[in-house]
Amino acid sequence: MAAAAAEPGKGKRMQPPWTPPEGTKHSRLCLYNSLTRNKEIFQPQNGKKVTWYCCGPTVYDASHMGHARSYISFDILRRILRDYFKFDVFYCMNITDIDDKIIKRARQNYLFEQYRENKITSAQLLEDVKTASELFSVKLNETTDPDKKQMLEKIQNAVKSAFDPLQAAVQAKLPAEEINRCHEIMLEEAKDLLSDWLDTKFGSQVTDNSIFSKLPKYWEGEFHKDMEALNVLPPDVLTRVSEYVPEIVAFVKKIVDNGYGYVSNGSVYFDTMKFDSSEKHSYAKLVPEAVGDQKALQEGEGDLSISADRLSEKHSPNDFALWKSSKPGEPSWDSPWGKGRPGWHIECSAMAGSILGESMDIHGGGFDLRFPHHDNELAQSEAYFENDHWVRYFLHTGHLTIAGCKMSKSLKNFITIKDALKKHTARQLRLAFLMHSWKDTLDYSNNTMESAIQYEKFMNEFFLNVKDILRAPTDVTGQFQKWENQEAELNKNFYDKKAAIHEALCDNIDTRSVLEEMRSLVSQSNSYIAAKKSSRQMPNRLLLENISSYLTQMLKIFGAIESDDVIGFPVGGNSQNINIESTVMPYLQVLSEFREGVRQIAREKKVTEVLQLSDALRDDILPELGVRFEDHEGLPTVVKLVDKDTLLKEREEKKKVIILNIQFF
Incomplete structure (x- = not known):
């Protein structure tokens, strides 16, 4: 008689229920709140x-x-x-197109242009500058801020430097041409001084509202152009x-x-x-600690609104204007x-x-x-x-x-x-800002900009090297290469860096740390590429493509890359309507391979003139077209499209090094 079938699971050790992995806690975005x-x-x-x-x-x-x-x-x-x-x-x-600064500047510009158009004599100009200088000296003596005092002293010295030659030319009755030249210099140097004086005398007579709208309209247009140029x-x-x-x-x-x-x-x-x-x-x-700071409060009220009359209208010195009654020489609108x-x-x-x-x-x-x-x-x-x-x-x-x-x-x-x-380019300026915390003081200096330029160059060279690797011919299956320990390690570093970048962005959008993590990832990738090439192995294309695409995407998010390129900075500027790289690279590859073949024959036949010509093509001709050929012993020539000015600068630096070496020896 057959044995009865065992019930499912009976006699077996019970398996614990499946539980999801703990995973990691995701950071939340934090911002510094003033x-x-x-x-x-x-x-x-x-x-x-x-x-x-x-x-x-x-x-x-x-x-x-x-x-x-x-x-x-x-x-x-x-x-x-x-x-x-x-x-x-x-x-x-x-x-802000209605403001004390705008009103005063618009009046001064208008009155100064009227003064210039009146074509006064040089003798009269000298007299007016003397009178305006007296008013200016009072202002200078009353100024306690050391920076502002220094600025006013510079204006005063510039006016004096222009005054003396014009006075000498008038007294010596020099030719009209020479007097006119000194006259124009005097007008230019004394513009601020004369504008202040004219505004004091005639500012209240400027009543046309269009005078006060023309100035801000012009500078608003210039502001928008600047923001567009900065890719804002x-x-x-x-x-x-x-x-x-x-x-x-x-x-x-x-x-x-x-x-x-x-x-x-x-x-x-x-x-x-x-x-x-x-x-x-x-x-x-x-x-709250600034309450009662009358200097700050008066700056907030504006130059035209801190007269004794205005101050006496307030219940408290800490009160501020919501609506200002317009005085003569100021634009006005109806109100209750x-x-x-x-x-x-x-x-x-x-x-x-x-x-x-x-x-x-x-x-x-x-x-x-x-x-x-x-x-x-x-x-x-x-x-x-x-x-x-x-x-x-x-x-x-x-x-x-x-x-x-x-x-x-x-x-x-x-x-x-x-x-x-x-x-500097808009990208270089943006990189300089990215390399500092958005809420801290930033020093705009040669050192700051040089750091940004070197960072851009470092990233660009990596992108160009990856592009060269990706251009190497392969079939569909050839893009999937076997991973060794080197690939696994680089991939682990890649994901570690992505996690670190996310943490930095969550921490008050710390772009300075982000750029350092990106730099570190590129350094690790460069070491991987060098190790592979030294052992005559092909670097893993797909892994490098993923890394470079990620870095490119991050730079796009930051506004440092405007183009649709999947990898790297755009070639030929962002305004190009065509993809220059994809268009010209096949021809450059053909030229590179032809040159390699010619060089090999020239070396075998010992034809030095041909080798010199191929070097001249690399060093003198192609840089003028924004093309860099990099020769590596035993390896195919690396072809890169680089900004022409960068290549010409590199060429000049190499020449300087050669000259220094010759002089040293």
Whole structure:
């Protein structure tokens, strides 16, 4: 009789239930929040949507590297939030086109041009410069800030240097041509001095509003051109103060109605004491220690708004203007309190409130805007909305210094973006910013830029080497190579670096550490390539392609690469409509192989003239076309497309080394 079948599982040891692996904890993005002065976990108010307001420029002069510091840094943060962390970022920025600085500069420019067009005699010019110098000397003597005093002394010395030759030419009755030359130099050097004097005399007579709109319109256009040249993404919404005056008036009216503003002599001021005494509110959340800093407060009010009359209108010296009654020589708009113009701080509150509502996720600006500008923005907005959370995260970019010195447009110590781009590319500037923390001081110097240039060169050489490896002919199955210990180790390093890069980005978007991790990954990859080549083995194509594609993608996320190339920096500039590399490389490969064959025959036949010609092709002719041939003993020639200027510079450096060696021996 057959034995009964055993029941399934009976008599066997029970297997433990399957459990998922523990895995690793994922870091969450933290950002340094100026409101708490700590790194805080970033949590938008509405899912993945991020609302962001950025303080834009006051457009009365050329954009400079201080502007680049903020707008490139915020562009990097914005791209990383959008393209790496996959947030849906809605980015709003303003243009300040009504401001004390703009009004004064517009008046001065207009009056100086009128003065120039009157074609006054040189004798009259000398008299006017003498009179203006007296006023200027008073201003100089009253100045206590050492940097500003030094700047004014430079102007005074330049005027004197131009004054004496013109006076001598007039007294000696030199030919008209020589007098006219000295006259024009005098006008140019004394422009600031004369403009101030003319504004004091005739500024109140400038009444045409178009004079005050022409200047900011021009400089706004130049600002947008500069941002495009720097590859800074345009905002989703751009607001101009001049287009939001009705909204600003309504905003001010509600603050008054809510009991936090008061009317005085046609102006409207914010009552800081009443606001701060409210249980619901607190004044100066960002920099409470700066409350009472009259110098900072007066700078915030503007040069045209700190007269004794203006100051006497306030209940407290800490109060600030929401609406300013317009004096003669200033543009004006209608309001319930009479003809006037917006205060500086109110514009951002009204425009941001109109677009983003009663609370935004991120507000950005330069470090120097924290007090009084951003503290006053917070106060008046929370007074308007009757809340205490108008901004959730305040991000402030660090200062920019020039070779260790303070940079200031008012001190005439600045480098324009256009001038910076004459010396370095937009990518090199961006890499320099990426190599520093966005919230710390950045020193724009030769050393800083040289580090960025060398980093770009280091990465570019790696990309070019990988491209050369990938161009080696193979069939479909040949791209899948057997992995040895070297490949496994490099792949492990690759994933370790990706994890480290993610950690760095989560830690307040630490791009400095990210770039170091990327550099380390490239160094490891270069060592792997060198080891493979030294043993006459082909490096693993797929692994190197994955690494270089990842690095390229990260540089694209940072805005350092604009093209659609899968690997590396674009060849021939970003404006090319065709892919130069894919177009010309087949022809260069044919030329390289032909040259190798000719060189081999020339060596065998000992025809030195042919070898010299092939060297001349490599060293003299191809660099002029942006092509580098690299000869390696026993290996095929490496072909690289490189920026022509870079190759010519390399050629000159090699010549210098050869000359030095000849002189040494």
